[in-house]
Amino acid sequence: MVEKYKKLRGYDNRGQVFDAIDFVYRKVNKDYLDSALDIFSVYNKKNFKSLGIVDTKLAPEYGKDFLKHEKHIISYPYEWSVDMFKDAALLQLDLFIELDKYGFTLKDAVPANIVFKHTKPIFVDFLSILKKDSLINEKWLFEGLKTKERDLRFAVFEKMLIPFFLVPLFLIKRKKIKLAREMLFNRACNALGSSAPDFKDLLDGGGIREKMSNAFEVFIYKFNFYKYKKQGFVSFCKFLKSYIKKMDMGYSNSDYTSYYVSKKEYFDFSDSSDWKEKQKSVYSVIKFDQPDTVLDLGANTGWFSELACRNGANVIATDIDEASVNFLYKYAKSKKLNILPIVLSFQDLLKSKQGIDSLDCQEKLFMEPVKRIKSDLVLALALVHHLVLGQGLSIESIFKVLSQATKKTLILEYVGWDDELIKKEPTFFKNLNKFTKETYNLNLFVKEGKKYFKNIELLESHPETRTLLVFRR
Numbered sequence: 088m089v090e091k092y093k094k095l096r097g098y099d100n101r102g103q104v105f106d107a108i109d110f111v112y113r114k115v116n117k118d119y120l121d122s123a124l125d126i127f128s129v130y131n132k133k134n135f136k137s138l139g140i141v142d143t144k145l146a147p148e149y150g151k152d153f154l155k156h157e158k159h160i161i162s163y164p165y166e167w168s169v170d171m172f173k174d175a176a177l178l179q180l181d182l183f184i185e186l187d188k189y190g191f192t193l194k195d196a197v198p199a200n201i202v203f204k205h206t207k208p209i210f211v212d213f214l215s216i217l218k219k220d221s222l223i224n225e226k227w228l229f230e231g232l233k234t235k236e237r238d239l240r241f242a243v244f245e246k247m248l249i250p251f252f253l254v255p256l257f258l259i260k261r262k263k264i265k266l267a268r269e270m271l272f273n274r275a276c277n278a279l280g281s282s283a284p285d286f287k288d289l290l291d292g293g294g295i296r297e298k299m300s301n302a303f304e305v306f307i308y309k310f311n312f313y314k315y316k317k318q319g320f321v322s323f324c325k326f327l328k329s330y331i332k333k334m335d336m337g338y339s340n341s342d343y344t345s346y347y348v349s350k351k352e353y354f355d356f357s358d359s360s361d362w363k364e365k366q367k368s369v370y371s372v373i374k375f376d377q378p379d380t381v382l383d384l385g386a387n388t389g390w391f392s393e394l395a396c397r398n399g400a401n402v403i404a405t406d407i408d409e410a411s412v413n414f415l416y417k418y419a420k421s422k423k424l425n426i427l428p429i430v431l432s433f434q435d436l437l438k439s440k441q442g443i444d445s446l447d448c449q450e451k452l453f454m455e456p457v458k459r460i461k462s463d464l465v466l467a468l469a470l471v472h473h474l475v476l477g478q479g480l481s482i483e484s485i486f487k488v489l490s491q492a493t494k495k496t497l498i499l500e501y502v503g504w505d506d507e508l509i510k511k512e513p514t515f516f517k518n519l520n521k522f523t524k525e526t527y528n529l530n531l532f533v534k535e536g537k538k539y540f541k542n543i544e545l546l547e548s549h550p551e552t553r554t555l556l557v558f559r560r
């Protein structure tokens with residue numbers, strides 16, 4: 088019965104996961120069922136959900152070998168803002184510390200086992216929870232290990248936490264965010280044809296340790312110190328946790344983080360009297376449509392994301408500007424807003440990656456963003472002139488992607504040739520000379536949009552050189 092649902096990626100020899108639209112079901116293999124039910128009973132009794140482990144129930148509607156998990160939007164580590172990555176690492180360490188109190192631990196420690204429920208990291212790989220003394224049965228943990236660990240959880244750290252969490256974290260700390268993102272994408276655990284990151288990735292090209300600080304040396308020293316200490320594992324986790332907690336991840340400012348302030352569009356939400364036509368028009372669509380889900384593309388620090396959220400929507404906010412997305416993450420977290428911010432370029436909305444052994448499952452290691460973040464209402468505000476005149480995308484290719492990301496309504500803001508920004512800063516738009524008034528104009532956007540959407544309505548924006556195009560299915 089459950090087989091009618093799409094099987095999700097999983098490199099798990101203990102069960103299979105199915106995407107049942109509103110929930111995720113997990114079928115547990117017969118030979119692991121008793122252990123899984125034991126773990127589930129402790130999960131329930133000790134309220135492991137409060138530790139940040141995915142909400143899980145039994146699913147007798149399918150059979151006694153099924154678990155039912157709360158479903159979350161999948162975001163991948165290479166899409167998280169820098170402080171999201173830090174918070175995910177802290178959750179991972181907390182889980183090792185807390186589970187230890189009940190005699191449990193985790194057999195994996197990779198960031199891909201975590202997703203975000205808005206701004207809260209959630210650990211979803213339920214079957215990697217196991218009794219501490221069962222780690223001995225995980226044969227792969229011993230492969231290639233030079234010394235036999237006193238506590239096998241250190242081996243989990245060597246094989247998982249260090250390469251997939253700490254190496255990228257230290258790279259981010261060194262302001263090498265691009266490299267860290269590439270690493271998290273191309274060299275993720277189970278990525279096809281890749282080698283796991285390791286310490287050597289923290290050396291520069293010549294093999295010489297970079298200046299910065301000797302943070303990693305301290306880490307290695309502590310790791311080796313605690314590894315041979317009795318009961319050293321939890322102490323090491325606590326050391327690492329306090330160390331990471333203090334890390335300033337950087338990326339707190341960019342030219343774009345003051346966008347709304349410098350445009351004088353940082354309006355109050357509770358008093359709309361100062362709002363311009365743009366804010367009023369977008370608000371009118373949100374009020375009329377009442378979307379459950381909103382995708383704000385090129386969201387910047389998220390004024391429109393917050394507007395949608397305050398009107399009842401769950402919002403995904405994407406941008407390429409590291410500092411803007413991180414700002415929004417910290418802001419939404421402090422205000423408890425239902426916004427999931429991610430670092431994602433428009434150009435990557437269709438990007439995916441194949442994993443190893445993925446033949447047994449319909450999905451890839453990393454699924455296309457459009458499949459994961461498709462929403463009732465999509466906002467592309469003050470974005471497409473950057474995509475076309477700045478980054479050289481065609482109007483056709485933009486609609487191809489937007490139509491896949493939109494369930495019901497799309498609001499696209501057109502910025503015309505006589506707009507101050509385009510007139511004053513033509514050098515900012517690197518592909519400007521490739522376009523003319525014949526190849527970039529409002530009518531072309533209308534015409535292309537009509538191929539995918541039944542209705543179109545034009546609304547006022549601000550300034551007058553801009554127009555809001557509202558497309559509906």
Ligand SMILES: C[S@@+](CC[C@H](N)C(=O)[O-])C[C@H]1O[C@@H](n2cnc3c(N)ncnc32)[C@H](O)[C@@H]1O
Pocket residue numbers: 343346384385386387388390391405406407408411431432433434467468469470473474478
């Ligand atoms: C002019 S601001 C618009 C902000 C917001 N949508 C609004 O209308 O108030 C454009 C935003 O798009 C982002 N951006 C530019 N090119 C992008 C791309 N290829 N993918 C995603 N975001 C992009 C910029 O970083 C910036 O934050």
